[in-house]
Amino acid sequence: LAKTTQPISMDSYEGQEVNITCSHNNIATNDYITWYQQFPSQGPRFIIQGYKTKVTNEVASLFIPADRKSSTLSLPRVSLSDTAVYYCLVGVAFSGSARQLTFGSGTQLTVLP
């Protein structure tokens, strides 16, 4: 299983850009990198997924260096409602032989006014 390491917690202020880095040293060739967001008492919600370089959608960007051993989730101009736990996952769930996906402990992001 590809293991991930993230900071336990981060604080930011409204309007700032937040970057959360995830380390995944034993990522496999076929693995994708996926980030989820979880609010209290809710199931996680998909944010973004990427394989290499940079991916951007309407809510976030994902930066992946050439060696793919880490990735950075970037949240532009955060608001109080972005306070949540953010999980980094690495893996390819099912393509012939099944592989497990592992949620780590995640990063608790707290946005302050």
Next chain:
Amino acid sequence: NAGVTQTPKFRVLKTGQSMTLLCAQDMNHEYMYWYRQDPGMGLRLIHYSVGEGTTAKGEVPDGYNVSRLKKQNFLLGLESAAPSQTSVYFCASAGRADEQFFGPGTRLTVL
């Protein structure tokens, strides 16, 4: 389009009792998963399914059984509940590798 639904939302069991949690999805997804989340922890995969009629063990399968008789449903059973199984249980489904859609969760307390 309800997405992923879970039944029940809350349940209290006594040690040794059995119960079944139901997960249903209406997105025609092949892959379905059961996770548990303990307070302050990340999600841990219990069992998963890659299609109708198939199931496989995840990270923490002991004490649980699953069945996927219909593509849209994934059942999680506890044959003899233990206090260590007190947790929030999340079901998820996916149409492709890693974009999972999660249900609202079932909060289970075992006394």
